[in-house]
Amino acid sequence: MFRYPMSLRSALFGVGCWILPLPGGVLAGNGAPDPLRPFPQAGACHGHSLRPGGWTQQQLNDAVKDYYFYWKKTYLKPSVKVPGDWKVDFDGSGRTVSEAIGYGMLITVMMAGADADAKGCFDGLDRFRKRYPSCIDHALMCWQIPPDEKKTKDDCATDGDLDMALALLMAGEQWGDSSYLKEAKVLLDAISSSLVRPDASLRLGDWDTEDTEQKKTRPSDFMPTHFRVFRSATGNPLWERVEERCYQILDQLQCHASIKTGLVPDFAVEKEGAWVPVKGRVLEGKHDGDFSYNACRVPWRIGWAAENLDDERAIGFLDRMMVWATMHEKEPKDVKPGYSLEGGAIGGKKYESACFISPTGVAAMTTGRQRWLDQTFSFAIKSRDGYFEDTVNLLCLLVMTGNAWLPMAKAPF
Numbered sequence: 001m002f003r004y005p006m007s008l009r010s011a012l013f014g015v016g017c018w019i020l021p022l023p024g025g026v027l028a029g030n031g032a033p034d035p036l037r038p039f040p041q042a043g044a045c046h047g048h049s050l051r052p053g054g055w056t057q058q059q060l061n062d063a064v065k066d067y068y069f070y071w072k073k074t075y076l077k078p079s080v081k082v083p084g085d086w087k088v089d090f091d092g093s094g095r096t097v098s099e100a101i102g103y104g105m106l107i108t109v110m111m112a113g114a115d116a117d118a119k120g121c122f123d124g125l126d127r128f129r130k131r132y133p134s135c136i137d138h139a140l141m142c143w144q145i146p147p148d149e150k151k152t153k154d155d156c157a158t159d160g161d162l163d164m165a166l167a168l169l170m171a172g173e174q175w176g177d178s179s180y181l182k183e184a185k186v187l188l189d190a191i192s193s194s195l196v197r198p199d200a201s202l203r204l205g206d207w208d209t210e211d212t213e214q215k216k217t218r219p220s221d222f223m224p225t226h227f228r229v230f231r232s233a234t235g236n237p238l239w240e241r242v243e244e245r246c247y248q249i250l251d252q253l254q255c256h257a258s259i260k261t262g263l264v265p266d267f268a269v270e271k272e273g274a275w276v277p278v279k280g281r282v283l284e285g286k287h288d289g290d291f292s293y294n295a296c297r298v299p300w301r302i303g304w305a306a307e308n309l310d311d312e313r314a315i316g317f318l319d320r321m322m323v324w325a326t327m328h329e330k331e332p333k334d335v336k337p338g339y340s341l342e343g344g345a346i347g348g349k350k351y352e353s354a355c356f357i358s359p360t361g362v363a364a365m366t367t368g369r370q371r372w373l374d375q376t377f378s379f380a381i382k383s384r385d386g387y388f389e390d391t392v393n394l395l396c397l398l399v400m401t402g403n404a405w406l407p408m409a410k411a412p413f
Contacts, residue, residue, distance in 0.1 A: 060401040064397050070384070254317065357383075
């Protein structure tokens, strides 16, 4: 894999695949403005990684588009209370969570151009999230909403609000509408005050107020792409500190808790000045200290930064993980749905799960592992499972095909 020197890459391409938006706002036939960054974006992005082999870029784009329309039909559902609002069905009953709304906003803003109704879906999701504020910080979204959509008194979960904030900045660039940027400012102000500690580590939610002993964090909330965009949009150096803190914590976890595997836990805690895996149940279950259904997303989150930002910290982190993965498992479909940090399968689980397999494809593309990437992509486009698996799978497909873009235009904050 050829790589330009960092100084030359920056001069040629800027940061990642960011470009300034075109002027505009031409109305499409459905009344929505034409997207300024229409899917597919692979040709406009300056990615820094491999692509699945044996496929033309058009075939890669078509595979993502097909999977998107399957996902949309299966999981994007109208609100039962407010016509025109949308939600992402979390469990088949109509229940949703802030995580799902954040994913839905990211997906629909990236698929504008392939889907003429993408803006309507995005706006419906955005209105939905604003109807359900956290009971603590009302600018954030409460983490769960029941099928009947009755108001709850729940607090927030960090990942959903981070994804919503990035999606709003993307929407501002996608449709040339500054109102999205104003919404993003409100959300980012709340995130910075309620979800970021003085030491720049991330809280689990606005309810997590511990700032001294036993600070906890969730590595799957570490989103370098988001923090880089937030820094560009706001000019606030806080986001540079948050990004650096995330990499510091990941490095501590790999170097001290999983030196043989490179895996990271669902949750980590600060102990005597260092971040270590939690022991036993802390928030969700007995596997909170293992590489389980939260941490499985980390290779996708960090891989997106490796692909679009060409960050050597991200590439090094993923390479340590993939050295173990490719030696331990013969091919991607053999990846188990959960491991201890020492590398043992959790509870002997052997079924296939796209939310564990597909993120390794993103890691493979950014660390030069063509065969693993090809096999993962072939698995991913055929996988049909459930909300979490399929949604993470689609987000990984967008990165693997070069269609996950980032906004660059500085917001008028």
